Amino acid sequence: MKTIIRAVFCGILCLVAAACDKNLSEFLDKAPGVDVNENTIFSSRVQLETFITGTYRIGIHSIFTYNDAALIPAPASRTFTINAAATDEAEAEVTFFHTENWNDANITANDNPVGREDYRYWIRWTAIRNCNIILERLNDVPGLDETYKNQVIGEAKFIRALNYSEMLKRYGGVPIIDKRQQLTDDLKVKRNTVEEVVNFIVKDCDDAVSLLPATYPATFRGRATKTVAQMLKARTLLYAASPLFNTATPYLSLGDNNKLICYGNQDNARWQKAADAAKAAIELAPGGGFALITDKGTDKNYKFMWEQNDNTEIVLAEKAYGARGRQQFPWYGTQPAVIALGSWGGVSVMHNFIRKYEKKDGTPQTWDLDNGGTDLMKKYAELDPRFAQTVGYNGSYWNKDYPVLETFQGGRNAASCWGGAWMKKLIPDLLSSTANAVPNSIVFRLAEAYLNYAEALNEAQGPVPAAYDAVNTIRARSGMPKLPAGLTQEQFRARVRNERDIELAFEDHRLWDIRRWMIAENEGVMKGKLYGMRIYKLANSTTEFRYEPYVKEVRTFLPRMYLHPFLNSEVYKGYLVQNPGW
Template identity: 45%
Template sequence: MRKITYCIISGALYLTTFSCKKDFLEKPPSVDITEDTVFSRIRNAETFLWSTYAACIPSGFPTGWSANSSGGIVAGMLAAASDEGDIADSWPGANRFNEGQWNANDNPEDDFNAHYVAIRRTNIFMERIDDVPDAEDAYKSQLKAEAQFLRALQYFELVKRYGGVPIIDRRMLNSDELKVPRNALEDCINFIVSDCDAALPALAPNQTGFLRGRIHKGAALALKSRVLLYAASPLFNTGQPYKEASGDLVQMLCMGEVDDTRWQKAADAAKAVLDWAEAGNSRLITDQGVENNYEYAWSEPDNAEIILANKSNGWWGIYSDYFNFTMPPGVYGGWYGISVPLNFVKLYEKRTGGPQTWPASGDNINQLYAELDPRFKQSIGYNGAKWNNETGNLQIFIKPDGKPAPHGGDRGGGQWMRKFLPQAVNWSSYGTTLNWPVFRLAEFYLNYAEALNEAKGPVQEVYDAINEIRGRSGMPILSGLDQDALRTAIRNERAVELAFEEHRFWDVRRWKTAGDEGVMKGDMYGLRLKPIDGSTDFHFDQVVFESRVWDDKMYLYPFPNNEVYKQYLVQNPGW
């Protein structure tokens, strides 16, 4: 194996990267000359593939000021556009979602054309890699398989946002019909699965050391698991779309009929990931103690639980856009942070099991926080919680003079997102290494539990999977639930375990629960704390800090109008 080098060898590669920005199916006349240069040597071809990685591997960390230059959402993380989070400042992109102020001309989360720029790169690579003269066939087959996975990943990123999309499975030429219509959703799902299956034989079993971040069999199995889970879920696994539609559009929005066997296929795909892991390729973090296992899994780069991470951004400086956007006010260079609504905090059970009781007001907030699932303090910063050795304990309350404490307390949810803001970030280190987890093993225990419960009900294997996740964080095991109650427990466990990893935003869509009160719609609650004279505890009041807007048309994104106006794409309903 050759060590990955993240560089661009010439301006010609930039032409290939950006040539499709104006129209995602155009092909510039000069690209063939550039291709001949790129595919004349394996080193050039590898470099082209590494830049294709950068175009294809998603990241949830915001790095810029526009949808086509940043992970996450413009100036924030996607968590802030769901019940996981909130940004009090009005201008970041998440608030356009929460206020219903986004549309086919203005989507702060996605750049539709960029997906097809990336897909075009994968198609070029797959067609031309065999022309490279100075590489062994087995290695070229492996690289082609990596590109095929990247294509599948990009199509999944499209499908979860838009439903059925145009399938472009080859390099387009000027002589081709460039206005390719949408395919049926089922065709897209099958295409993604087919790409995963086709890539598997030539992929490395795993990648270790400096090759972490390269595609391997576990990543392909993980993508297959995720896409089949989405295909089996209520949003897609139906004959009645989420919004009224007719004709061919129906097949672009859903699978056409309810088929419960899709849940078993999703369960089998998730089990394949777990089997791959158990063969020595990955494991849950269980050796750091129940108070630290979870934090280690998200803060330690390349730990054993990470199946695939985005490695394009390694070191993050303390004044990087990411930390500016996400650190709480008063913590290093934080501008506004991501506060966590009480709606989401209520999903954390008590350490002893079962829901916490949250009265409208009280004088025992310290006790209520201390009683929560150990993952709470490893994910969320709350009043009195230690941030790190340098900052000390957070102060999030309203002072007697009515002004907020050093770390806020008068806006938003009353708690701060702490996950993905490692304790290692301080004035001495001036930053840290942090990678976005594209696939983390814990997800696939929960994928398996969810799919198998839907396929067979509360069989022992369902309990075994969910209790693996709960047990490593010291939470009591689940048992004796019927299918409906276990479904609720699994969904709750996903919210807690996968918090802030860009699952919740999509999970509530695929479950068709986004429109439920307090999820993506209606009142968002926060806590307002005030000191109690003569006590170390605080008085708290629940307050409504925001009412959010939801319309069922939002279950899928609108295609950008500049593409719809070309009259080859049928717009999603309601937009």
């Protein structure tokens, strides 16, 4: 595999990249004039920690995307904006973002980065190689106690499992590399089946849970714990139990190789395994000091969770950066140009997504798609409190530069605001023309475990009380009423899926949920009409506005897009089976 061969050399590059993060004086065993090499890294605990830091840097990717050489050294592996605009959540302000390729089905299997959607593919292989090197050479480091060695083994296995999980949800089965490869090895490793990859991830997660500490000192936030390893296991098993993989008949036939893209049979027991894993994550959380944010008020709990770094709900966050200015990534590719002058562009929340928000009483909001209405602000005020904590809507607060957002036609924040609203979530109030802000780069947070549990348990057993309790726990902290009793399994499925859409909005779950549920071809999801909204002032009111939904675009989704393609440059070598339709 080209990328695996490249990873042989990239592991060496990461030794140097990681070393560059430290002052020369910190390389205690390095004589003057001696280059840093693998033996240097494994000569002391200080050197090992440097390598581990570098492995976290390339092995942990958050909800944000970056275009910074300090984080992602290869230009072709950097991304500019989040995936939300590839789904019914949003539309990107500019057309050169990668999300546009999804919307017009212009994904390709070519090496050219335009149309290629897994920019970090080769970096994952580098991270996996680093983990394998750590596991192989850990005992060469002198003076390590068993507790610390167990921690490092757990960290390496977690990072390796995380990178395999990221590839599983994109490709299905991929080659399993569980040892360091040498140039003398056969590097043309064939794909393993979906089942084999899932089992490999689960085994690494189980090992990590048994070896990792429950918690660390505050200065070590960002390192893997028991809880996050269990959450990774739960997420992986949830994806594995979902219709995309848990089937005898894949979305497109791959002939004798169908087990590379699905299990080859449907087994409801997979849902129960996912439920059990999610429950275990919830039970581990208190021991690690993790808890849902519930003490800031129902109109503030949710925003505090995504805005406040290192709050108790965040189980793992990427810690690559400190404070960043509004014209630096990741803000540069998520802030609207009409708010952060000079930025590339923001993410406009589309009406397809806004219609998912219930009213505060738990009933659906009514929207007139044909004629619009003259009561926009009234409708906004009636919505689930998470709406106002997620969406930058007309009349809402953005930051000190724009205390009142104007997305009505002719308003100062309306240009290119296709949906009549901007994504506010992820962008803290602090960020402004005069203040930098630290990205809250969430990778796992506890609310996901509750929603994973509710979904999997309903699929395994139906809407039993424990499934209700899990989803109602998430709703209650934002002031939303309990789900109505007596729902059928299908009705509960629809409600818990909608709850995921709202609670996990813009956190890079929606694209993968759509595909694992196999609903991308449903009207208005990733195919068909994407509705925007135009907002107008009313001549007889200073507080109310007229809204007019309109069709912003008609999107295309092809069945082959349920899984990513491998690069043709790899497939043409004859050992890697391409996913169907590519």
